[in-house]
Amino acid sequence: MTTFGWPEFMFLVRATGWTLLLTAIAFVLGGIAGGALAIMRLSSRAALRRIATVYILVIQSVPVLMVLFMSYYGLALAGFELPPLLAASISLGIYVSAYLAEIWRGSIEAVPFQQWEASASLALTRAQQYRYVILPQAIRISLPPTVGFLVQLVKNTSIVSVVGFVELSRAGQLVNNATFQPFAIFGVVAALYFVICFPLSRLSRHLEKVLHVSRGH
């Protein structure tokens, strides 16, 4: 039986890289879809609003795990074998999109409606209003909760270990199976998560403070 040493530690560090990569991919995919969904939720067309509402409601009401099982095992059964990284990215992206859509919708709605009226009165189209007036202000409002959500996402990536994707949590399990030193190993795993999440939490709180005090610039 091996013991927990330098090579095992480096194995965990490399797995941390996968956790970060997975977080980044899920965030980008989810962010693109979530942005579109947020705007659909606020569309003047009822059909678009309804599609986005139902999507968000469904995704927020089922465990990510089920989405993951469906995209990994379900699609495999239907003949589409997705590599674990792809299945994991897509599943997490779907999960992220539903939550970011709601965070961002709230941020857009937090921009005073007078800003819509003033920009409409200057003959801007709806797209121009979003682009030049509403979104720059909404993004500022959304930064603290978005970064806060990112912290959740980093931790929730651990769920993809169930489809055999070796990220930080799964790597911890593997090392533990070989060495059986759970306190040391999972302590290190937790510390690695902490090293990522703690600065993000601080950043979120910092943004909240800074952006609140001076909202012009």
Place this chain on the structure above:
Amino acid sequence: MSAVVIEDVHKRFGTVEVLKGVSLAIEKGQVVAIIGRSGSGKSTLLRCVNGLEPFQSGRIEVVGHTVDQDPKRLRELRKDVGIVFQSYNLFPHLTVGQNIMLAPRIAKGMKDNDALALAKEVLAQVGLTEKFDVYPDNLSGGQQQRVAIARSLAMRPQVMLFDEVTSALDPELTGEVLLVMEKLAREGMTMLLVTHEMNFARSVADITVFMHQGKIWESGPSEALFSAPKTPELQAFVGSNLK
């Protein structure tokens, strides 16, 4: 030809009828003040003129544009009709200069250099040339409102609407905004304004319109209207406001 024609406009919010058949014509270069108690429908009427409020029946025509809710026609209308709000509504993430240049560049496709020259020109008109690079948050209410007027002027409107533009200001700041409006009026701008400044309406507006219960109750040349109100409602209103 009239610059603004309002014909028998009816407007409901749900079951409440706030405009009960309003008709009004404004000639080019005329200044018309709308006065009345809160809830009389005066702001709603003003907002109908640039399409911010849809109305159920009647007709509004502004410098050749028929007002309806078609987005494309609304944009064409709004290139010719400026509006200034009670709460200024400047864009807080943009500097004064950017606030003014945005619509001419984006909505009218003006070149950057032309927009810059235009912004400086309209800022000079409201006496704030030196504030070009300042953010709205760092301006007083009166200055913000003057920038809002400049931002509207940069669209080269043929008609300007003012919706209680001094109501949010401290008394010592109202003067500087009214002065700018008076200058605009003298220069021949067609103006429709909702106001609580009775002295301003009396001295600057050619016509004053008194609204009551969603109707134009009484209207006429400002001086005559204020010195000899005919209806008891206007007599009471003028009495309570001039004391």
